[in-house]
Amino acid sequence: xDRLEPMRPLGDWTPEEMEQAGREVLAAVKKYIAELEETPVxxxxxxxxxxxxxxxxxxxxxxxxxxxVADTQRRIIPHLTLWNHPRFFAYFxxxxxxxxxxxxxxxxxxxxxGMLWKTxxxxxxxxxVVLRWLAEMIGYxxxxxxxxxxxxxxxxxxxxxxxxxxxxxxxxxxxxAGRDLPRLxxxxxxxxxxxxxxxxxxxxxxxxxxxxxxxxxxxxxxxxALRRLVQADVERDYKPLAAVAVVGTTSTGAVxxxxxxxxxxxxxxxxxxxxxxxxGFYNIVPSVREQVARLRGELAAADSVVVNPHKVLFTxxxxxxxxxxxxxxxxxxxxxxxxxxxxxxxxxxxxPMDFSxxxxxxxxxxxxxxxxxxFGLSGLRARMEHQLELAAWLRRQIDAHPDFETLDAxxxxxxxxxxxxxxxxxxxxxxxxxxxxxxxxxxAWRERLAPGESASGKGGLEPTAVARAVDRxxxxxxxxxxxxxxxxxxxxxxxxGYLLRAAVGNIRTEFRHVESLWRTIQESLAQLPxxxxxxx
Numbered sequence: 001x002d003r004l005e006p007m008r009p010l011g012d013w014t015p016e017e018m019e020q021a022g023r024e025v026l027a028a029v030k031k032y033i034a035e036l037e038e039t040p041v042x043x044x045x046x047x048x049x050x051x052x053x054x055x056x057x058x059x060x061x062x063x064x065x066x067x068x069v070a071d072t073q074r075r076i077i078p079h080l081t082l083w084n085h086p087r088f089f090a091y092f093x094x095x096x097x098x099x100x101x102x103x104x105x106x107x108x109x110x111x112x113x114g115m116l117w118k119t120x121x122x123x124x125x126x127x128x129v130v131l132r133w134l135a136e137m138i139g140y141x142x143x144x145x146x147x148x149x150x151x152x153x154x155x156x157x158x159x160x161x162x163x164x165x166x167x168x169x170x171x172x173x174x175x176x177a178g179r180d181l182p183r184l185x186x187x188x189x190x191x192x193x194x195x196x197x198x199x200x201x202x203x204x205x206x207x208x209x210x211x212x213x214x215x216x217x218x219x220x221x222x223x224x225a226l227r228r229l230v231q232a233d234v235e236r237d238y239k240p241l242a243a244v245a246v247v248g249t250t251s252t253g254a255v256x257x258x259x260x261x262x263x264x265x266x267x268x269x270x271x272x273x274x275x276x277x278x279x280g281f282y283n284i285v286p287s288v289r290e291q292v293a294r295l296r297g298e299l300a301a302a303d304s305v306v307v308n309p310h311k312v313l314f315t316x317x318x319x320x321x322x323x324x325x326x327x328x329x330x331x332x333x334x335x336x337x338x339x340x341x342x343x344x345x346x347x348x349x350x351x352p353m354d355f356s357x358x359x360x361x362x363x364x365x366x367x368x369x370x371x372x373x374x375f376g377l378s379g380l381r382a383r384m385e386h387q388l389e390l391a392a393w394l395r396r397q398i399d400a401h402p403d404f405e406t407l408d409a410x411x412x413x414x415x416x417x418x419x420x421x422x423x424x425x426x427x428x429x430x431x432x433x434x435x436x437x438x439x440x441x442x443x444a445w446r447e448r449l450a451p452g453e454s455a456s457g458k459g460g461l462e463p464t465a466v467a468r469a470v471d472r473x474x475x476x477x478x479x480x481x482x483x484x485x486x487x488x489x490x491x492x493x494x495x496x497g498y499l500l501r502a503a504v505g506n507i508r509t510e511f512r513h514v515e516s517l518w519r520t521i522q523e524s525l526a527q528l529p530x531x532x533x534x535x536x
Contacts, residue, residue: 006062022105024069029101032077036508040485041087043079050079081488086508089517090490092250092278092435093505097314099374103367104316114361116341117349124352127365133372134321138280138307139289140299144323145330147355148364152277152306153195155322156244158334158356159304160186160199162324163242163271165333166303172333176204182239187211187229189221189256191249191494193275205241218411218430219252219494220295221245223260230268242271247297248279251492251501252407253431255279255297262301273304277320279433280307284381285388291432313380314507315371319364322355330355383507384434390514391434391504397518398438403525407437410496434504437492439474440525445532461532469535471498473528480524487517 004020007013013021045053053075082088084095114123131146149155164171169181184205188196190212200210211229216222230240243265245256258274265272276299282288283299292298299305304324309315324330335354345351353359372380398404411430448461478491478500490501502517529535 004065006064021065024066028069028073031073036082036085039082039085041082041085041488042482042485043081044485045079053079084506084508085488086506086510086513087487087517088506089502089504090488091501092311092503094308094310094317095314095506095508096316097371097375097507099370100315100367103370107363107366110363112363113359114363114365115353115359116343116351117345118343120363123363123365124350126369127352128350130365130368130372131321131323134281134307134309134368135323137377138276138283138299138305140302140305140323141325143327144325145327145355146321146323147330147352148368149320149322149356149358150318152193152275152308152311152320153198154356155277155306155320156193156195156273156275157199157202158322158330159271159273159306159324160196160203160205160242160244162304162326162329162333163273164203164205166271166326166329167239167241182237183209184241185209185211185230185233185238186242186244187213187226187240187270188244189246189249190214191219191251191254192244192246193250193277196244196275209238215254219249219254220430221256221261223257223264226261227264227267230264230270234268240268240270242273245272245274245302246279247274247276247292247299248282248431248433248435250278251494252437253278253433253435255292255295255431257296259296259298259301265303271303271326272301273306274299274302275306277306277308277311278435280305281309281312281380282384282433284377285384288384288388288432295430295432309368309371312384312505313368313371314375314383315367319368387434387504387509388432390509390511391436391502393511394436394502394504394514394518395438398436401522402443403440404438404521405441407494407496407499436502436504437494437499438502439470439497439499440477441470442473442530442532444530445470448532461536465536466532467497469532472535474498474500476528477521477525480527481520484520484524487520489517 002020004017004024083093088095112120112123114120114127117124127148131148132142135142135144135146149158164184167184186196186200186205186209188210192212197207197210200207211233213221213225213229226243233240243261245258245261247255247258258272262272264270279292279297280299283292303326304322306323307321309319309321310317322330331354334356341353352361375383395406395408398406399409445466449463449466474491475498478489481487481489492499492501504514
């Protein structure tokens with residue numbers, strides 16, 4: 001292949017040069033994918049060394065594009081954490097796919113600004129179509145207002161801004177400062193995403209007015225607890241503004257009982273926002289949808305819902321869908337049309353800029369459209385079912401091992417001793433998603449806490465001391481697993497303690513990768529000190 005020479009003094013590449021550049025980039029993409037499985041997930045370079053490696057002077061003259069591509073392969077890609085890797089199990093996967101990546105390439109070439117119908121008619125119309133498809137997939141009102149934004153964090157901010165507007169306080173015109181307003185209160189699970197905290201900061205509500213509610217034995221928000229706290233605030237003349245439920249919490253994948261929470265919100269005139277960024281799209285899997293329904297986590301009763309195609313639908317970052325069945329409220333909150341943006345279009349057109357803060361908008365709908373069409377609902381469903389099977393296998397291995405336990409097993413035991421807990425008795429597991437939360441708890445350690453054994457008998461220790469040791473062991477285990485760089489897992493802390501998280505969701509992940517992870521976890525534990533006293 002001929003080298004692509006530096007840019008000429010004026011203008012852009014010719015169509016032929018663009019094709020040649022595309023071939024070079026696609027060759028790099030092919031190499032990356034072909035070598036992915038043999039490449040470490042995590043880089044092995046310190047921050048200072050990496051900065052020195054990349055600290056070039058500002059280029060004064062054009063450079064060869066071929067050299068730029070080669071330099072990217074040499075200096076950039078090897079020092080990235082590879083989110084598209086089949087052995088990436090940390091956080092929540094945001095794995096891309098071939099159709100999504102190609103759509104982004106075309107969208108960047110088109111470079112439209114989709115702020116108005118006038119500035120990109122087909123993009124605006126396609127966004128409406130894609131939003132209807134996504135709403136149908138998650139079981140929400142297909143006629144709801146909706147907008148594609150860059151991520152769930154901003155989407156939740158927009159939803160709470162709409163809740164504030166719907167409260168009738170005229171904040172849009174008069175603001176919040178210097179007025180005799182009641183304290184606005186927002187209620188959320190202790191496991192709600194940190195973006196809710198940031199939203200109440202940015203909206204002027206304040207962290208003191210974000211009421212974090214302790215979850216029940218199944219890590220789910222308890223509607224009775226919500227009602228008690230809201231009623232107490234009403235008696236103090238506070239203004240209950242909104243509650244935030246989660247369908248697929250980041251820490252545990254728990255499903256809050258949306259329908260029961262919606263009843264409380266209706267009773268007190270509150271807005272219910274649901275963060276279904278992770279769990280929402282798994283509703284296309286019948287078995288998941290049935291479990292979610294049994295957990296009363298269906299989305300239809302929510303005033304607003306956020307879901308993430310870039311988290312579950314094999315679509316590249318960044319694309320998130322925000323929906324609201326409260327027609328007109330998002331537009332009432334964000335629409336502002338200066339003269340230079342007035343287009344005098346007929347009333348039936350929709351201008352995406354009216355539903356968020358953003359004016360400059362890339363063509364997000366295209367990649368979602370390509371992905372859904374390329375895989376079809378059946379293909380997306382099959383891949384999600386495969387993820388669920390892989391996670392179920394890992395869960396079984398952990399539960400069968402005497403030195404490990406899953407959160408599912410710990411939660412089941414807690415439910416047996418927690419009267420009245422949501423999910424008690426014959427209820428399904430608290431989370432139907434392919435997220436496995438677990439910890440190492442060696443059998444020899446557990447025997448030190450055998451029933452009826454005192455702290456002094458058989459070398460026994462106080463339960464709190466053992467709990468601290470278990471947490472320290474698992475922190476060390478996480479570091480040991482990830483230091484090998486061939487797998488990547490993350491952690492959380494819940495009432496049970498410090499847990500490891502393995503989220504199965506990459507489109508390339510197969511059984512051998514999950515099996516390899518489980519083998520690595522066991523080997524890593526064996527390499528750590530085994531005596532309980534070493535961790536006290």
